[in-house]
Amino acid sequence: MLFNTFIDQFKQALNRKEFIVFGAECKVNYSGRAETYLAKGQRVIIIKQDSSIQVHQPFGNTPINYMKEGTDHSLRLLPEGLLLSSYNIPLGEFMDITIHKVLFFNKVKIDDGHKLQLTGTEQDMSNMIYENPSIIEKGLKSVKQEEQTQYGFIDLLCNDENNNLVVIECKRFKADFSAVSQLRRYVERVKEIKGINNVRGILATPSITANAEKMLTDYGFKFVKIEPPKYMEKLKRSQKNLSEF
Amino acid sequence: MLFNTFIDQFKQALNRKEFIVFGAECKVNYSGRAETYLAKGQRVIIIKQDSSIQVHQPFGNTPINYMKEGTDHSLRLLPEGLLLSSYNIPLGEFMDITIHKVLFFNKVKIDDGHKLQLTGTEQDMSNMIYENPSIIEKGLKSVKQEEQTQYGFIDLLCNDENNNLVVIECKRFKADFSAVSQLRRYVERVKEIKGINNVRGILATPSITANAEKMLTDYGFKFVKIEPPKYMEKLKRSQKNLSEF
């Protein structure tokens, strides 16, 4: 694609705040939160309608370079190629993309205000336990969700049948050191705030690393195996079971 | 764009493992690590050469839906629209994109094996301190970098002038509770392993939240203000460049 054609179309799309997608052989320099250099190669670059920009390699889940909303873009022709300069003054960041060849170009104005509806999160786990605490332990009663302390937010507070206060920390995936540290911090804080000593700690998670479990039991806490609620997967599985042979 | 044209081009591009970009009015269902539903709207969808897929809204830094490398894609015409089904069997994930309208379509085979060169990381901070520990404290001597314990990896071990062992944890940005917890875990572990008690903890970071600093001093540790190497210098330089425009 000719540079001049590209420049015209690009500038027009930018003015109209359209979603821009193009392929380019380019090199990239970034400076801001850190500094990066990416040697010449072929990438797909997108500029969204909020002016955020991403540089994608032909593989990988994340962009190799990017800038956030509120970035200004300008394009000019230099002897060594086309220079796309992106600046974000408030964030103190800039990125220079030197374009050697344009592979394709597309622009489109799209409209989408929808948010993702998501289930199976840690919050869902917490809700599930709050509404039915006996899945954790017989005789457990819910006291409070999302208790705020100066040392952080506690997922769940309960009372056990011996009238101990129980701090529950939920993790939706395998728990590690930091989960245990978090639980410890909350238990210590609750003891301090309430001025009591009969406070237990429970880590509710589908699994835990061996080392973290050792640390957990060293602190006198307990691991309870709980899966995050996933309704669709169960539905799909039952449907599959029904349809399969 | 006509469905039939799109289907032909899409399947051909998929077979050739090309980088696919298209705009579509669609709704999205995902099930795997969690479960999501995204109502009908207009998005830009990319499928990379490693078969990973991303669904992008017209705003935002991250894809609203995505799947990783090693995903199989298939397209078929249904009464309610075009269905793009993506499966990743090893990861137990699937995504259904129901396409109501195709806005544009592009495919390209691109080649890029380059990696990002990055500076200004926590590792760079650690190296800087290791090579010149007196920037932390007078008389400090480096002992070891990246000490591995069963309770995690310690950034830096030093000896102070009173022959105390000093554990240093570096943070590139503002340190929080988890940084303090991490430091505490390492200090306790070092005391345990070495069977000594004169072990100090230092958090080397440009800044720290007020609550985290309180916790830090409660534990008897110390905050030392350190900037990641060359970061400020470069930032200032870029700001200067910016203001010159």
Add this chain to the structure above:
DNA sequence: GGGGAGAGATGCCGC
């Protein structure tokens, strides 16, 4: 492949 931790993390919600 799992464990552990950083990341130019990002995003969300609360104050």
Add this chain to the structure above:
DNA sequence: GCGGCATTTCTCCCC
């Protein structure tokens, strides 16, 4: 805006 924290975190390194 900062704080605290989850995330379909992602990515890297090392065992």
